[in-house]
Amino acid sequence: xxDIYQTPRYLVIGTGKKITLECSQTMGHDKMYxxxxxxxxELHLIHYSYGVNSTEKGxxxxxxxxxxxxxxxxxxxxxxxxxxxxxxxxxxxxxxxQTYEQFFGPGTRLTVL
Amino acid sequence: xxSVGLHLPTLSVQEGDNSIINCAYSNSASDYFIWYKQESxxxxxxxxxxxxxxxxxxxxxxxxxxxxxxxxxxxxxxxxQPGDSAVYFCAENRATGAxNLFFGTGTRLTVIP
Numbered sequence: 694x695x696d697i698y699q700t701p702r703y704l705v706i707g708t709g710k711k712i713t714l715e716c717s718q719t720m721g722h723d724k725m726y727x728x729x730x731x732x733x734x735e736l737h738l739i740h741y742s743y744g745v746n747s748t749e750k751g752x753x754x755x756x757x758x759x760x761x762x763x764x765x766x767x768x769x770x771x772x773x774x775x776x777x778x779x780x781x782x783x784x785x786x787x788x789x790x791q792t793y794e795q796f797f798g799p800g801t802r803l804t805v806l
Numbered sequence: 807x808x809s810v811g812l813h814l815p816t817l818s819v820q821e822g823d824n825s826i827i828n829c830a831y832s833n834s835a836s837d838y839f840i841w842y843k844q845e846s847x848x849x850x851x852x853x854x855x856x857x858x859x860x861x862x863x864x865x866x867x868x869x870x871x872x873x874x875x876x877x878x879x880x881x882x883x884x885x886x887q888p889g890d891s892a893v894y895f896c897a898e899n900r901a902t903g904a905x906n907l908f909f910g911t912g913t914r915l916t917v918i919p
Contacts, residue, residue: 726906728909733893733912733914734911734912735895735909735910735911735912736850736895736909737909738906738907741904741906749904751906752906752908783849783850785849789905792838792855793838793840793855793899793905793907794840794852794855795907796852797842797849797850797851798849799847799848799849800847800848800849
C-alpha cells in the first residue's frame, strides 16, 4: 500500500479565506501531482513537480499555487477561496524511470461556502 | 455486462458475472495505459497496467486488452464481486515530454448481489 497522506480529509470554509492543503509521501518519489476531481468525474491535473524547487502548471487552469521545498512535501494553497473552488483535490506521486504508475492519497474534499 | 465508457458511464452486473469496462483513448503515440479503481471517498487505486507493445495482460481476476488499431482499451473483471463496485478510470501516457497521465471519463460499476 502506498504511503501518501493528505490533510485535512474534509474542509468547509468561508469565501475569502486562505487555505493550504497538505500532501506528504514517504516513498522518496521525485515526481508529485495535484488533481482536481468533481464527484464521479475525471481527474484534471492542475499542478505537478519534478522534484525539489520544481513546480509546473497542469492541463486545467487553477488559481491555486504549490511549492516543493522538500521531496516528501507538496502543499497546495488557495489565497482566497471561492465557491467555484469546491471540489475534491487528490495528491499523487510517482517514480519516473520505472513505470508511469501514480500512487494517490485519499483526497481532500473542499467546500467553500 | 459491458460498457462503452463515454457513452455508458454506468454498468450494472449480477454478482458472479463477468464485467467488461471499455475505454477509448485519443493519442496513437500513447505508450502506456493503466486502470484505476476508485471507491467512494478514496483516492484511485492501481489495478493493472499495460505497455503499448503488448495486446493483453492478466492479473488476479482482471485482464486488460489493448487494441491499438482502433485505440481501444478494455478491462475485464471475472466473477464480479460486491467489493468490485466502484468507479473505474483508464489513463494513458501520451509520451509527451512531461510523461503525465491523462485520465478518461470513469465508468461506475455496480454489482447486484
